Amino acid sequence: MTKTDQAPRRALSSTRLGARSAPSARRRLRLPEEAGVLVALIVMIAVIGFAKPRFLNPINLFTVLGNTTFQGMLSLGMVYLLAIREIDLSVGWMFNFSAVVAALLMVAGANPWLAMIAGIAFGALLGLVNGLLSITLRLPSIIVTLGTFSMFEGLSLVSNNGRAINPPDPTTSYFTLISAKIFGVVPVVAIVFVLLTVALHFVLHRTRFGYRVQAVGSNPDAALLAGIPNALVRLQTLVLMGVIAGLSGSMYVGFRGAIDPQEGSDFVLTVIAAVIIGGTPLSGGYGTVFGAMIGMLIIQVIASGIIFFGIDATWSTFVTGAVIIIAVVLDQIVRYHRQRRANAQRFNEN
Amino acid sequence: MLKSYRRHLLVLSAVALTLGGLDLRARADDITIGFVTHAQGNPFVEQIVDGAKAAAADLGVALKVQESPGGSPEGQLKLAQGLVNAGAAGIASSMPGDAMAKGMNDIIASGVPVVQFNILAKAVQGPYVGERSTQSGRILGKMIVDKLGGASAKGKVVIGNCFPGFPVLENRAKGVEESLKAAPGLTVLGPFDVKVSAVDNYNHWEQLYAANPDSVAMIGLCAPDIASLGKLNAANGDKFIAGGYDLTAENLAAIKDGHAYVSLGQSPFVQGYLPIVLLVDAIRSKKPAPVGFYDAGTQVVTANSVDMGPGLPSVTFDELQKLAADPKATAEFYKPWTKTVLSAATPPGMQSIEAESK
Numbered sequence: 001m002t003k004t005d006q007a008p009r010r011a012l013s014s015t016r017l018g019a020r021s022a023p024s025a026r027r028r029l030r031l032p033e034e035a036g037v038l039v040a041l042i043v044m045i046a047v048i049g050f051a052k053p054r055f056l057n058p059i060n061l062f063t064v065l066g067n068t069t070f071q072g073m074l075s076l077g078m079v080y081l082l083a084i085r086e087i088d089l090s091v092g093w094m095f096n097f098s099a100v101v102a103a104l105l106m107v108a109g110a111n112p113w114l115a116m117i118a119g120i121a122f123g124a125l126l127g128l129v130n131g132l133l134s135i136t137l138r139l140p141s142i143i144v145t146l147g148t149f150s151m152f153e154g155l156s157l158v159s160n161n162g163r164a165i166n167p168p169d170p171t172t173s174y175f176t177l178i179s180a181k182i183f184g185v186v187p188v189v190a191i192v193f194v195l196l197t198v199a200l201h202f203v204l205h206r207t208r209f210g211y212r213v214q215a216v217g218s219n220p221d222a223a224l225l226a227g228i229p230n231a232l233v234r235l236q237t238l239v240l241m242g243v244i245a246g247l248s249g250s251m252y253v254g255f256r257g258a259i260d261p262q263e264g265s266d267f268v269l270t271v272i273a274a275v276i277i278g279g280t281p282l283s284g285g286y287g288t289v290f291g292a293m294i295g296m297l298i299i300q301v302i303a304s305g306i307i308f309f310g311i312d313a314t315w316s317t318f319v320t321g322a323v324i325i326i327a328v329v330l331d332q333i334v335r336y337h338r339q340r341r342a343n344a345q346r347f348n349e350n
Numbered sequence: 351m352l353k354s355y356r357r358h359l360l361v362l363s364a365v366a367l368t369l370g371g372l373d374l375r376a377r378a379d380d381i382t383i384g385f386v387t388h389a390q391g392n393p394f395v396e397q398i399v400d401g402a403k404a405a406a407a408d409l410g411v412a413l414k415v416q417e418s419p420g421g422s423p424e425g426q427l428k429l430a431q432g433l434v435n436a437g438a439a440g441i442a443s444s445m446p447g448d449a450m451a452k453g454m455n456d457i458i459a460s461g462v463p464v465v466q467f468n469i470l471a472k473a474v475q476g477p478y479v480g481e482r483s484t485q486s487g488r489i490l491g492k493m494i495v496d497k498l499g500g501a502s503a504k505g506k507v508v509i510g511n512c513f514p515g516f517p518v519l520e521n522r523a524k525g526v527e528e529s530l531k532a533a534p535g536l537t538v539l540g541p542f543d544v545k546v547s548a549v550d551n552y553n554h555w556e557q558l559y560a561a562n563p564d565s566v567a568m569i570g571l572c573a574p575d576i577a578s579l580g581k582l583n584a585a586n587g588d589k590f591i592a593g594g595y596d597l598t599a600e601n602l603a604a605i606k607d608g609h610a611y612v613s614l615g616q617s618p619f620v621q622g623y624l625p626i627v628l629l630v631d632a633i634r635s636k637k638p639a640p641v642g643f644y645d646a647g648t649q650v651v652t653a654n655s656v657d658m659g660p661g662l663p664s665v666t667f668d669e670l671q672k673l674a675a676d677p678k679a680t681a682e683f684y685k686p687w688t689k690t691v692l693s694a695a696t697p698p699g700m701q702s703i704e705a706e707s708k
Contacts, residue, residue, distance in 0.1 A: 052436070060435035067428045162514035164448035166473075179452070252449075260423050260447030261515035300428075307432035310414050317390070317419065 033279055034291045036334030040327040041298050048305040055308050058185050064300045066187035070095070070248045070255075071267050072296040073193055075274040076200045076289055077244035080237050081141070082280045083204070083287030084217040088130060088241050089145040092267035093152035098123040099249030099259040100160050106167035106253070112174030116250040123246020124239050126152060131238035135231045141238060153265065162261050170257045178254030189255050193293075196244075201289040213237055218285030274299055277328055279335075298327050381411040383629050384433030385622075386426055386443040388469060389546070390417040393598040394573035394618055398468060400677035401622025401684075402442065408688060409630050414438060421513060421546065423447030430454065434462050440629035445471035446516060463632035463639040465625035468616075469518055470706060477700070479624045479644045481616040483518040484707050486595075486648050487525020487571075493612045493650065494526075494567050494593050495533050504535035505566030508558050510544035512551060512572035521707050522571045522595070536566075544570065544578075552578040559586065570594035573601070576613050580604025597651060599674045605653050606667065615649030617659075619684050627697055642700040661687060 032038075049056040074091045081088050088094075102119030106112050126148075134144045167175075180188045204210035212233045215223045224230050253259050276282065277298055278291025302323045311319055385402045389395045399415055406413035414433060418426040427450045430441050434457055441457060442465045443450075451473035458464050464476040495503055507530060511519050523541045530536050539562060544554040551574040559565065559582055568579050568590050577600035579592035584607070592610035594601070596618075604610040624644055632639040647659040656670055663683065665673070673680045681688075691697050 054435070054437060057435065060432075063431050063435055067431070070424070157514065160515075163520070164515065166448055170452070256424075256449040257452040258448040260449045262513070263422060263424055263447060263449060266419075266422055266425070303428065304432045304435070307414070307416060307429065308436045310436075312415070 032290075033288050034294055035338075036331030037278055037291055037294045037298065037327065039334060040330045041294050041301065043330070044298065044301050044305065044323070044327070048301070048308060052305075052308040055304065060304070062181075062185045062187060062190065064297070064304050065190045065193075067303075068293070068296045068300045069187070069189045069193040070252050071270050072274070072293055073196060073244055073248040073251075074241075074267060074271045075278075075292040075296050076197060077241040078271050078275045079200075079278075079280050079287040079289050079292045080204065080213055081241055082217075082275055082282060083284055084213045084234060084237050085220070085284030086134075086141040086234060086237065087145070087272070088141055088238065089268055090126070090130065090149040090152055091241065091245055091271055092264040093149055093156060094123055094126045094242055094245035095249040095252070095267060096259065096262075096264035097126060097152045097156040097159070097249070098246040099253050099263070100156050100165055102250040103165035103167050103253045103259050104159065107165060112167065112172055112254070116174065116254070119250030119253070120243055120246035123242040123244070123249065125242065126245070127239040127242020128235070130242070131235035134238065135235055141234075149268075157261055160259075160261055164258050164260045165253075166258045167253065175254050175257060178251055179257070187255075189251055192251065196247075197289055197293045204287060204289055209233075209236065214285055214287070217287075270296075270299060273324065277324060277331075279331060299324070381440075381630065381633055382438050383411055383413050383626055384430060384436075384438035384441045384443075385413055385415045385626075386429045386433065386441065387415070387417045388421045388426060388444045388446040390419040392546075392573060393600065394596045395468075397598070397618035397674075397677075397680070398622040400680060401619035402626050403622070404619070404677075404681040404684075404688070405623040405626035408692065409626065411626070411630055413626070418446075421446045423450040426450060427453040430457065430464075434460070438462070439633045440464070442467055442625035442629060444469040445474055446513070447471070448473060450474070458638065463629055465628045465639055467621045467625045468618075469516055470703075472517075472703060475638075475641055477628055477639050477642045477644060478703060478706060479621050479628075479646055480518065480706065481646055481648055482706060482708065483521035484525040484528075486614055486616065487522035487527075488529045489525075489648065489650060490522070490569065490593055490595070490612065490614050491526035491529025492532070493652075494569060494591060495529055495536070497591050497611055498533065498536070498566055501533050502535065503533040503566070506537050506539055506562055506564060507567045507569065508542070508562055508565050509538060509540035510555060510558065510568070510570045510572075510575060511541040512544050512546040512570070512574065514541070514543050517707075519571045526569055526571075539565075541571065544572075544575065546572060546574060548574050548577070551575065552581060555579055555582050559590075563589075565590050567591040567593065572596075573598055576601035576604050576610045580607065580609035583609040597649060597670065597674055599671065602651070602667070602671045602674055605651065606671070608653065612650065612652045615651060615658075617646040617649065619680050620646040620687070623684070623688065624691065624697060627691055631696060640700070641703055643703045643706045644697065644699055645701065645705070661690075 098119045101122045102115045105115035105118055130145055130148055134141045212228050215228055216230050216233050220230055274295035275292045278288055278295030280287040302320050306319055387395045416429040423446050430443050440463045445466050446469050448471055451471045454464050454474045458475050466474055466476055466478040468480050470478045513519055527538055530538055545551050555578045573596040575594040583592055593612045595614050597615040601613045628639050649659055650657040656665055656667055673683055
């Protein structure tokens, strides 16, 4: 393994700083990158909860968490893509198409658990198509996925004949487990989402693959010189996105008991918005998986808050956008102050 | 400094009053109904919302309207769940997908009644208020065949569907195609996906016309189609017969100007009004709203004739145009019908849910 393999941009910079001086107590207490958006989320929940105490009812809070699950999972994969300077516009239709395939297999009599695995594998296949097209044609994935967005949509609509697919027996263990709520309030799918977030955070920040993703996104030429196979890492990342879309789609069928022909078609903007709100830059080289989860929660909390405040439907779209801007501004203020503190500290150390 | 604080205090007070004002209306009555639609800013859907608002005012209940911008079942279900968690005692919603059924049935199981309008999901355990979709398709198809010359008509007929997969739209298409079979010389093309947003809708129809310039008729199944087809016909010398659905101001203007032939109404006011009545009945009687179908009625409108259907006063085309643009006038027009509905112990006319697609 090369040095660059193990040390992406931010890891490198902190190692260099660490070499100059022993870490101070203040640095050890440094707030995580996600602190800004977490503060924004907590402030929003507190404000809405103060004005509308019913909002803080655990049933509502877990409903909000459950509602983040399916798009939230997609946003976790999108973090990897933005970190490697890629983007996938076809995520919504990969979600839909995988769900349709899983549901069709269930209708054909397949065991729902096996159908779920097939749905995940099918998602991986779609991701592989995106990856191979992108690498062999030497095109950015944004262009390739602009095309596959429509291809996957068309093929999905052909597969389901433009109609909802309803698996025949929603009383089997697959459906009862996926749609279950622990203690009657905590959705199982939300727990899967949280576990997936922890796992993907670990992979991004503690494994060779994660370091490579960030290294390629930070400086592809330097990564290549350091011996990192850029094309392979890009391919793996696009396949990972497909796997996550397949998982999300297959679980959706279990959770809702059906997949509609257009479901997922409007997911992509929300997914990208959640990742950016969470603090992953479009410039690549870094990503925050927890940030994406918090970003998706912010979007859902805003949507729920609008309902609780009884804001008129015609105003709700504006309010959603305005609150997102406020959340991002709050995050930027926190980042600015943290950067200023870090610069001052570095200056003092020198 | 003090001035600055005062200014901030003034702004905060204004914000608090605004938010408080929104809530005060909700507290004016102990029943709040959530109303969720599958489109935002759509003229036809706004006519449904106007009906719901009129019912809420007549019955003295609070109404919270939420509109899902993309017609996504998942997005719409989230809005319904949010309204229930915020305290809505009943939910009226269109059902753009079967994936909503399980979540809506969970809401019903929790003791909150649900009524469907405009778009039906048969798996939802609640009543439905809408048109007889297949039958309305048959009426539209017959009008077009008659206009083209009856059983001896010949040529291409293009059908467009703005939301392939919506059961009521598929049923309309089925009904249209059934009637077109009366003229064996007609070749049916489609239904093609013509999208729902006004710009996309026009573009798709324009491309369909470019590919089939010899079409004798073009039939849309959704609200934006007549307006698009009217523009297209006007730009090409009115060469085909245009037919479709809904009595929006834009659609009626296209018919009046002679660029479209026929539009079928589906009583949006009734589709908004009746669900609120059914919900309030269910909430006040503490009994679940029974599963069944309420036919909202069908209106058939050409430039020369306006058939509002049974039980409604007759109007001229000009009067109909005024109604389409004025929610207050519409509420006034439906007054005799609302009086009948409100004076009955339970709203009359419930049929089996299967009647919707017969």
